[in-house]
Structures are given as structure tokens and as C-alpha cells.
Amino acid sequence: MISVPGTPCPATPVPARSGDDHPTDTSGASAFSPQLPAVDRSERADRRSQLEAPASTTLPADPTPRDLVRQRQAALHAAEYPPVKVDADAAQFARWLDRFGPDAAAGLAQGRDATRESGKKFAPSYDSALDKFDADMRKIRATARAKRTGISDPTPPTEGEGPSDAVGSTEAGLGQGGRSATPPNDLSPSQKASDLGVSVSPEDIGDESGTRRANLPATDTIVRNVDAEAPTAGSAALKKANKKRDHWHELRIVLQKMTQDDTLSKCGRLPIPGVGRMKLRYQKAKNRTNWVNVRTCRKANLCPVCGNRIRTARGDQLAAAAMAWANPDAKLPAPFDKLRDEKGGGLAMGTFTLKHYRRTPLAHLIKVQRKAWSYAFGRECGKNWQKVRARYGIIGDVRVFETTWGSANGWHPHFHVTYFLARPLTEAQRKELEQILFQRWEKAVGRAGGYTLSRKYGVRLDVPKNGDVEAFARYIAKEMTGLLTKTGQKGRRTPWQIAQDYAETKNPQDMALWAQYEDAIRGVWWLRWSDNLNPLAQHFDGRTEEEIVDASNDEGDEPAAPEPETGPAFIDVLGVRLDAWFQVILKVPTRRLDAQHAFEGSGLTGLRALLESWNLTWGHDVWSDLDDSTPPDFREPAPLPTPPTPHHIPAQHSPHPPTHPQPELFTC
Known part of the structure; x- marks a missing residue:
């Protein structure tokens, strides 16, 4: 028993231990080293020396204790997961x-x-x-x-x-x-x-991004009821146009095997209520197809397909708002036209990070991060922050949440914040504001229960270089909304890189990391405009995320407008009965993309040959309006009824919001 100041109990002497008498558990394994099989001490030492011998050459000339620990962990990992030799x-x-x-x-x-x-x-x-x-x-x-x-x-x-x-x-x-x-x-x-005798699963992802396994028969003619001819199958133009689409869809297939989220597991697979068939829609201008009448999860933090569409649209929205804010000739809605300087408003982007360790859970870091933001710049910031805003002309901000994971220090959540300023900052003002931001952020993180921050990495504030606002606006949009297209720095990985690595290596650690990310990210906003900037955001793009996902194609672009000279911009080229969709196409996850590639590369003839190779009957299970093969017994179901609003209650005073009609179709 150790005495404590203020207690009359004397200290009990602790018996001295020899150098070889350190704490061990019942199996004899050391409490300060990785657990090994219960063997004799000398035999265990020989085993350790054998495991450490191959990796000894990777140590520096003067290894530190941390280098020895990492080298030992690598040796044990290599012994536990030996390389698999295959033909x-x-x-x-x-x-x-x-x-x-x-x-x-x-x-x-x-x-x-x-x-x-x-x-x-x-x-x-x-x-x-x-x-x-x-x-x-x-x-x-x-x-x-x-x-x-x-x-x-x-x-x-x-x-x-x-x-x-x-x-x-x-x-x-x-x-x-x-x-x-x-x-x-x-x-x-x-x-x-x-x-x-070689095992090749049909659900595996292709060896190269954008490639598939559909073995299409050679066709002499292309049956397509459109004016423009499709690019040659397998050409560089076709692969380049659809490479991004294929990558996001393949990654979603991987995540649907890993996720515990119900809506993500149904995204792009299940039909929306009230439809009688699935449709394959062709976009003539880009020679691209997409499935319609399918459900979408609309989760930018989890789904790569929906996330790419939402982030692309929000990035364009932010870039347009930033360029218009800095351009004095651009017209802005009231009262923003009077809040900036006559020569144009200023822009700045801040990055706010936390100190973290590998053992720190992501959920705890996100909790500290959100509390610290509220203490420093949010609802609990106090009057001093309002004085700072008035001094440097900070009108509002746009905040984006991101996180990466590194093997050295674990999860790395951080904020990217775009500041809309009344006037551009000088270099001296930038340094002053950066120091003020760090001081407030450091104090708020400590109050929220976080670790002491480093001045070098805690806060960074960037402004346009040489007055190039347009390039800075593009940089802001890419840095803040392009997490799907970015790669982690200094050995760190984004959540989607973790999922991609799991698809390639089947490492259980990657599965555990994704599960931790998925659990911690639930309910977290990935992008937020400050309340006073919401009218500005609505001015440049007033759509909700649901409308963005339902209206955009697989690259996040806007749908093309109809062209009277060449006909409609979109053509429905295939119909699929729901029983055929569930029993045949969804049976192999990659078949949805295989069917898209078939029409894009070989037209209706190649698509029909592929579907018939899956034992689907053309003209009954699947059909196309291009060759008049629609079965005569097929009828679209009646639309879902919309509950009428009571007449005795005025619409504007109704306790429930009016029910919108069922959307005609969703795209995926």
C-alpha cells in the first residue's frame, strides 16, 4: 500500500524484482510484449530472434525503441500472414x-x-x-x-x-x-x-478499374434507333468516358458486402415503390446508359455513387458562389451585393485539425471536434468572436467534414472552412487572423476534452496567391468536396481507399476500420453553410440532395437538354420485369454494369445476346421499344394514390406538410 498525503498509513515497501522477474499472465507471456504461445522462455526467445532476423535490415543505423517495436510487429505480422503463392x-x-x-x-x-x-x-x-x-x-x-x-x-x-x-x-x-x-x-x-480448376468468382471486381468480364459475342451490325453511331467497342474514348462510372459502381458493390447500413445495401438494387419494371436509359450525347426506377441512398459520406453526384454538384455550387463573390461585376442577391467591397469580396480557406493517436476512437474525435467548433466559432463562441468577425470582415463560412486513417496515428478528422470576407486580406492580416483562429481553436479543443494542439498543424489559413481568385475557387471546390477523388497523404487513406484495399487484400483490419467509420459517421453533416449564407447558396443551386441524386447521371453532371435537331436526349432502350430483375440480374452484382457495357459497346444486338446468355427470354422477361418486342400482356401499374389534403384546413395552416406526388423515376 502506498501512502497518500493526508493519510496516517505508512508506506509499505515494494519488494524489488530482478531483471527477469517482470509481470506475466497465467500463460507466462509478458504483459509488455505481444502475446506468444505458452512455451518455454528460452524457446520463445529463439523464436523471436528467428522472426526478427529477416526484418533486421530495415532498421536504421541508430534504431529507437519505437523502431524496434514496429520492426517486431512487422515480423510477427509477416509470420502470421505469410505470402500466398499462386499460379x-x-x-x-x-x-x-x-x-x-x-x-x-x-x-x-x-x-x-x-x-x-x-x-x-x-x-x-x-x-x-x-x-x-x-x-x-x-x-x-x-x-x-x-x-x-x-x-x-x-x-x-x-x-x-x-x-x-x-x-x-x-x-x-x-x-x-x-x-x-x-x-x-x-x-x-x-x-x-x-x-x-481455377476459381474465379463472378462477383469479384475486375483487375483494372473500368474493365468487366462480360463475354459478348461478335456482332456484324448494331441495332440502335438513334442518329449518331456509337464509338467502337473497347475504344479509348469509350473507356475514358465510362471509367469513373465503372469505378464508383464497382466500389459500391464492394461496400454493399461490407456495410451494415440498410439504405446503402439497397442503393441501386431495389425498385422504388409502385413501378412494374426496371428501365435501362441511354444518353445519346455521351454514349452512356443508366438504370432508372431504382432506389438511391443519397448518403454522401457512405455511398460512392450518390456521394460523387452530391459532392460534384456542391463543389460546383461553392465554386460558382466563390467566383461571383470575388468578382465585383457579378450580380448577387440582396443583401449580399452590399456586404462586400466595391472591388470585390475576399476569400480564405482554413483547415482545422486535432491531435490524435492510433488508439483514439473516431467517434470520440468527432464528438470533440463538434464541441470545439461550437465553443470557438459556433453558438457558444461569445462576443469576442463577433468582434474578430467585424474586424476582419468575415461575412460567413462554409464548413466541410473529412477524415482519413493512417497506420501511425489512426483516424484524422478535420474541417475545411471557406470564409467569405468583405474585402481581401493582406499577408499581415492573414497571419494575424490565422494566429487568432489557432488560439481560439486550441482553447476550445482543450475545453471539449481533446489533446493539446501543435501550432504547426492545428490551424492553417490560405488566401488566393497573386490575386488569382478563379484558380483559388477551383482549389477550394476540389479540396472541400473532392474527398472521393483525393488520396490520403503521408500514408493515410480515405474511407473509400480502405474499402478498395479490402476488396483487393481481404484484410480484416480494413473491414473493422470501415465498420468503425460507418458507426461514427452516422448523423454527421459533411457540408454546412452558415445560416446567413444559405440564401447565397440557394441562389446558385437551390436543389436538395435528393433532387441532385435523382436528376444527375453517374458522373454528377447535369442531364443534357433535349436537342430538337437530333431527337430526345434520353431513350429507354430496355425494360425488365421485376421477377427477372430479382432472380437473374441481381443474382450477380456485376450484371447491372455488364448490361450497360453491352449496349454502349455493341448496341441492342449485343445487349440481347448477353441477356439471353443469362437464360432471359427476349420479349417476355426483357424487351425493348426499339424493336417493338414489348410483351402485349405487360401493363404499367397504376401510380400510388396521394392522400388528399382536407378541405376544411387551409393548406398554409395544415399541421402536416402536403404530400408530393410519387417521383416518376430515380436514376442510378
Whole structure:
């Protein structure tokens, strides 16, 4: 017993321990080191030395205790998860077989073997600079992932990944052999990759972003009731136009296997109430299709598809408002036209961070962050902050929440805040305001229960360089709303990078991280305009997030206006009965994208061939108005009834808001 000041109890001497007599649990494992099997102490020491030997070369010349701990953790992780050796050639041939068919796959294999025998490197062929950039980024991510986990990629490619696997690539243009006389291993055209003993799941994500596994039959003609011809299947223009769409949809498929959120699991899958069929709609100007009459979750923090649409629209809204605010000739609604200087208003962007450790839960950090903002700049800020706002001309702000995760320090939530100022700040004023912001933020974080902040990383305030407001507005929009397109810095990962890494490595730690993020982010606003700036935001884009998701396409762009010269901008090219949708198309998650690629690359003939290969009956289960194959017995169900508003209660004084009619369709 240790004596405490103010108590009469004397101190009880603590018996001294020898250097080898440290606290242990019942199994004999040390309380200060990772748990090991219950073995003899000398045997455990020999095992540790064997595990640490391979990684000893990674230590610096003068290792610190932290370096030794990290090196030991890496060695133990490498021993627990050893690299898995697979036949890379067999796996690569299986992918080719599922995507291009037996003849083209055999030609590719012969071309690969011939290239290796000649002593040349079998490298991928890129159709555009964008494909080359994506390949380089994948290599960078693989290197960073190997450095982060301490182990190399368990399935390295064998001297390159081979040619592009885009849907619709002709056999004559693949590899060097083209068509082969006989498939290897006496494989018949009706057999599949699984017959070779290689397991290829139809639900797996493609090896390259924007590629699919649909094996479309060759078609001589394209049946399409539109004036413009579609780009060549597999061309660089088609892949570039749909690459982003494919990436977000594939990532949503991965998240729907990981999520516990009910609305995200239904996004893009279930039909909206009151519809009798699913539709595939074609956008002529961009040669792009999308499914309509499906539900959307509209969650910018969770869903990559809905989040991309919402963030793109809100980024454009913020950029337009910022450029108009800084431009003295731009017209603004009252009273904002009188709140800025005659030469134009000023802009600034602040970044507010927290000190955190790897053990700190994300939910606790978000709670501290929100309280600190309220104490420093929100409802509980006090009169001093109002004086600061008047001194530097701060009219209002737009706040965006973001978070990343790093293996060194865990979750990193932060705010990006755009300030609308009455006049631009000088460099001296910028430094003064930055110091004031840090002092208030540091005090508020401590009051909210956070750790002491660092002046270097706590608060940063940026202003336009050399008066280039337009470039600064674009930078603000990208930095504040482009979390889906950004990558974490200094080894950190965004939540969507964590999900993508889980799809590639199946690391259970990534699954646990996403579950923690999903639980902590519930109810958190990702973007908020200050109350006095809401009329300005409504002036540039008054839509709600529901309206943005329902009206935008897969890249977040606005739908094109009808063109009288060339016909309607959108055409419904396919109808699917609900029983066929649930029993066949949703059975394999990637079939929704496969059908879109089929029409975009091979027209109605390719789409029909693909659907019939799924045992769907053309003219009954699926049909198209382009060839008059709509079944005569199909009838659209009557729209859902709208409850009438009581006549004895005036509409403006009704206790319940008026019920809006059922929307005609949602797009996904």
C-alpha cells in the first residue's frame, strides 16, 4: 500500500524484482510484449530472434525503441500472414477466358509465351494516357500498401498484366496470336474457366478499374434507333468516358458486402415503390446508359455513387458562389451585393485539425471536434468572436467534414472552412487572423476534452496567391468536396481507399476500420453553410440532395437538354420485369454494369445476346421499344394514390406538410 498525503498509513515497501522477474499472465507471456504461445522462455526467445532476423535490415543505423517495436510487429505480422503463392499464369488465363472466350484467351496465352521465349518483356498495352496514368497509380498504391503492411503483394503480376481487358475488344486486336486453332487443355467453347480448376468468382471486381468480364459475342451490325453511331467497342474514348462510372459502381458493390447500413445495401438494387419494371436509359450525347426506377441512398459520406453526384454538384455550387463573390461585376442577391467591397469580396480557406493517436476512437474525435467548433466559432463562441468577425470582415463560412486513417496515428478528422470576407486580406492580416483562429481553436479543443494542439498543424489559413481568385475557387471546390477523388497523404487513406484495399487484400483490419467509420459517421453533416449564407447558396443551386441524386447521371453532371435537331436526349432502350430483375440480374452484382457495357459497346444486338446468355427470354422477361418486342400482356401499374389534403384546413395552416406526388423515376 502506498501512502497518500493526508493519510496516517505508512508506506509499505515494494519488494524489488530482478531483471527477469517482470509481470506475466497465467500463460507466462509478458504483459509488455505481444502475446506468444505458452512455451518455454528460452524457446520463445529463439523464436523471436528467428522472426526478427529477416526484418533486421530495415532498421536504421541508430534504431529507437519505437523502431524496434514496429520492426517486431512487422515480423510477427509477416509470420502470421505469410505470402500466398499462386499460379499467376493460370489466374491470368482464367481472366482472359471469362472476358474474351476460349479462342482469344488461347491466342493471348500463345502470344505471351512467344514473347517470353524471345526474351522480351510482356508489358501491357495502353489505349490512352489516362490508362497509363491509372496503371502507374495502381503500382504506387501497391507499393504503399506493401510498405504499410510490411509484406509484399501476395499475387504479383507475371511480367505485366497483358493487354487491356475492356469489353468488346476484338480477338484480332488482342495479343499477338489472335484466333487460335484449338483451345488449350481441350477446352470446348461451352466450358468455362472453372472447368480448368481455377476459381474465379463472378462477383469479384475486375483487375483494372473500368474493365468487366462480360463475354459478348461478335456482332456484324448494331441495332440502335438513334442518329449518331456509337464509338467502337473497347475504344479509348469509350473507356475514358465510362471509367469513373465503372469505378464508383464497382466500389459500391464492394461496400454493399461490407456495410451494415440498410439504405446503402439497397442503393441501386431495389425498385422504388409502385413501378412494374426496371428501365435501362441511354444518353445519346455521351454514349452512356443508366438504370432508372431504382432506389438511391443519397448518403454522401457512405455511398460512392450518390456521394460523387452530391459532392460534384456542391463543389460546383461553392465554386460558382466563390467566383461571383470575388468578382465585383457579378450580380448577387440582396443583401449580399452590399456586404462586400466595391472591388470585390475576399476569400480564405482554413483547415482545422486535432491531435490524435492510433488508439483514439473516431467517434470520440468527432464528438470533440463538434464541441470545439461550437465553443470557438459556433453558438457558444461569445462576443469576442463577433468582434474578430467585424474586424476582419468575415461575412460567413462554409464548413466541410473529412477524415482519413493512417497506420501511425489512426483516424484524422478535420474541417475545411471557406470564409467569405468583405474585402481581401493582406499577408499581415492573414497571419494575424490565422494566429487568432489557432488560439481560439486550441482553447476550445482543450475545453471539449481533446489533446493539446501543435501550432504547426492545428490551424492553417490560405488566401488566393497573386490575386488569382478563379484558380483559388477551383482549389477550394476540389479540396472541400473532392474527398472521393483525393488520396490520403503521408500514408493515410480515405474511407473509400480502405474499402478498395479490402476488396483487393481481404484484410480484416480494413473491414473493422470501415465498420468503425460507418458507426461514427452516422448523423454527421459533411457540408454546412452558415445560416446567413444559405440564401447565397440557394441562389446558385437551390436543389436538395435528393433532387441532385435523382436528376444527375453517374458522373454528377447535369442531364443534357433535349436537342430538337437530333431527337430526345434520353431513350429507354430496355425494360425488365421485376421477377427477372430479382432472380437473374441481381443474382450477380456485376450484371447491372455488364448490361450497360453491352449496349454502349455493341448496341441492342449485343445487349440481347448477353441477356439471353443469362437464360432471359427476349420479349417476355426483357424487351425493348426499339424493336417493338414489348410483351402485349405487360401493363404499367397504376401510380400510388396521394392522400388528399382536407378541405376544411387551409393548406398554409395544415399541421402536416402536403404530400408530393410519387417521383416518376430515380436514376442510378
